[in-house]
Amino acid sequence: xxxxxxxxxxxxxxxxxxxELIATLRHAQIGDEIEVWSTDKxxxxxxxxxxxxxxxxxVAVNEGSGYWRIIVRKAx
Amino acid sequence: MAKKILIVGxxxxxxIVANGLCRQLRDELGSGSVxxxxxxxSQTHMYxxxxxxxxFGRIRESExxxxxxxxxxxxxxxxxxxxxxxxxxxxxVVTESGKSHAYDFLVxxxxxxxxxxxxxxxxxxxxxxYDLEGARKMRDALEQFQGGRIVVxxxxxxxxxxxxxxxTLMLRDHLAARGILDRSEITYxxxxxxxxxxxxxxQWMVPEFERCGIKSEIFFNTKSVDPKAxxxxxxxxxxxxxxxxxxxxxxxxxxxxxDSELGMGGWVPTERNTLLRExxxxxxxxxxxxxxxxxxxxxxxxxxxxxxxxxxxxxIKEDRWAxxxxxxxxxxxxxxxxxxxxxxxxxxxxxNPGPPSQMIHWFKLAYNRLYWLSARGLL
Numbered sequence: 001x002x003x004x005x006x007x008x009x010x011x012x013x014x015x016x017x018x019x020e021l022i023a024t025l026r027h028a029q030i031g032d033e034i035e036v037w038s039t040d041k042x043x044x045x046x047x048x049x050x051x052x053x054x055x056x057x058x059v060a061v062n063e064g065s066g067y068w069r070i071i072v073r074k075a076x
Numbered sequence: 077m078a079k080k081i082l083i084v085g086x087x088x089x090x091x092i093v094a095n096g097l098c099r100q101l102r103d104e105l106g107s108g109s110v111x112x113x114x115x116x117x118s119q120t121h122m123y124x125x126x127x128x129x130x131x132f133g134r135i136r137e138s139e140x141x142x143x144x145x146x147x148x149x150x151x152x153x154x155x156x157x158x159x160x161x162x163x164x165x166x167x168x169v170v171t172e173s174g175k176s177h178a179y180d181f182l183v184x185x186x187x188x189x190x191x192x193x194x195x196x197x198x199x200x201x202x203x204x205x206y207d208l209e210g211a212r213k214m215r216d217a218l219e220q221f222q223g224g225r226i227v228v229x230x231x232x233x234x235x236x237x238x239x240x241x242x243x244t245l246m247l248r249d250h251l252a253a254r255g256i257l258d259r260s261e262i263t264y265x266x267x268x269x270x271x272x273x274x275x276x277x278x279q280w281m282v283p284e285f286e287r288c289g290i291k292s293e294i295f296f297n298t299k300s301v302d303p304k305a306x307x308x309x310x311x312x313x314x315x316x317x318x319x320x321x322x323x324x325x326x327x328x329x330x331x332x333x334x335d336s337e338l339g340m341g342g343w344v345p346t347e348r349n350t351l352l353r354e355x356x357x358x359x360x361x362x363x364x365x366x367x368x369x370x371x372x373x374x375x376x377x378x379x380x381x382x383x384x385x386x387x388x389x390x391x392i393k394e395d396r397w398a399x400x401x402x403x404x405x406x407x408x409x410x411x412x413x414x415x416x417x418x419x420x421x422x423x424x425x426x427x428n429p430g431p432p433s434q435m436i437h438w439f440k441l442a443y444n445r446l447y448w449l450s451a452r453g454l455l
Contacts, residue, residue: 005340008348011403011423012369014237015273020369022267022297023233026194026326027341046269053295054311 002031010039010067017043018050021072025056028074033059036070044068079110079392082177083152084159084169084332085185086116086144088124088451089363089377093183095453096385098149101392105151110392114148115171117158121147122208123447125374128242130211131218132250132413135444137208147451159186162336164356181358181388184344186332188235188364188372192325195231201303202229202323205243217320218250223259224319227308231298231326232267235364235372238419240264240324241272241281242410247322248288249413262289263316265296265308274427277409277419284411298323327372329365343367348423349400351384360384370423371405378450379404385453408440416440 007024009017017038024034036047044061047070051058059071081097083090094114104110121144129135145154157171162184169177190206192198203214226247230240244264251257264271264285270278271285271292285292296310301321309315328334329342338344338353345354346366353359362384363377370376383401390398403423409432410416416437421427430436449455 007369009369013274013421013426014277014371014405015232015369016268016275017369018268019232019273023341026232027328042275049269050295054297 002029002033004033004035004071007034007036009043010037012038012040016040017070018046021047025072025074030074030076032074034072034074036072037067038070039067041068043070047072078108079104079180080178081110081112081181081183081388082169082179083112083114083183083185084162085183085187085363085365086114086118086121086148086154087185087187087363087377088374089187089365089381090114090116090183090185091121091144091147091451092378092381092453093185093360093362093384093388094152095149095451096381097389098151099453100385100389104392112152113177114152114154115159115169115177116144116154116156118144119156120144121451123444124206125236125239125447126444127205127208127211128239128246128410129444130208131205131214131243132246133215134413139444140208142448147448149452159332160335162332162338164336164338164353164359167358179358181360183360183362183384183388184333184338184353184365185362185377186330186342186365188327188329188342190325191328192323194326194328195298195300197301197303198298198323198325201301201306201308202321202325204323204325206235206325214322221256221320223256224261225317226260226262226320226322227316227318228262228264229296229298229308229321229323230264230266231324233372234324234327236407237273237371237373238277238407238409240266241277243322243324244290245284245288245412246410248290253413261291263291263293265293265298265310265316267295267297269294274419274421276427277429280429327364333365339367348403350387350397351380351401360388368403370403371407373405373407374447374450375404375406379406408436408443410437410440
């Protein structure tokens, strides 16, 4: 059964939210969702760009309470 | 009954915690009201950042190792018998020999490990310097190298996030010193859309790489290596030819963490300020083992360990918390064989690397020896 994994990357300067997402995807199952929390507004652009490039699925990009919540589904 | 503190892992993080607690809890250890025990996997303690210098012959292997029992305060029994199962419900750790160790407070410091075996062809086709055997092989390969294409390939996640920059710039200086730079080409690959996770460092690297003639490929997450064809291919669809492939392999946490179902990938979910395992009030997690979104580095382990020493000793002596961990990280960055810089940051302060200088490189060389004072908790 697909799971949702939360990655709280708020305040993560290094390695950064996208690197945290990539690291989490390595161990997730196909169909799992990863919800990344980021205070870096660049993540709202960087993560969708990368997800498109490697053909995973972007589920949502939400802004609120001082950080972004970006949800990605592992597609392969 | 004595309060039992059990530390699992004999690397830098666990060792600083043990030695720091011995100083803070001197009276309690003397009276027998507290005991501290460490379980580890090796008789020796290795200075891991020193591996960076091995491929270039710039450090003696003997400088990398000390007897762990000599690094550790003598009040701490050190048991070489790797943990195989951590049972948080029974408050018990079972080791390879089958022995069980009960605890009141547990410190998980099992660290991380390289996993080139998780990428097809990487073990056969690539070199690395993240363990001694790999660093020796890379030294041999460099000695044989007479020019050609070098790919420095960075994978996520990895520890010591500045090491990929350091090895790249040191390689460049090494080739120049041997007079083969003009018939060599270095290409650096990185998983995300810039040259480094730290944005200011990435910005600093652009002109530095330009000046050094180093090429780069961003958005490069390794899919496979073909050792026969000498190619490396990314998930994003790029294939590069190489004559010498130097990789920063992907890392995972230790098997005992996954076997004990304490965290996906071997990383233990950890509360970012208290460094307690999520859902536990008596289990601290330190160093590479945490799932915190910060650098897996020696300095991170050091600053986290200091926080745990203050909090655990305060809980035992005063039944109260002392302070929060603020996410502090400090890293020296070698920018060649003769210059260096540094970065520091925490959860709230972004990094701001200064211009490289020979002085900072000397500080780093001095730290290569001062490390042993850090491990003893004196620095």
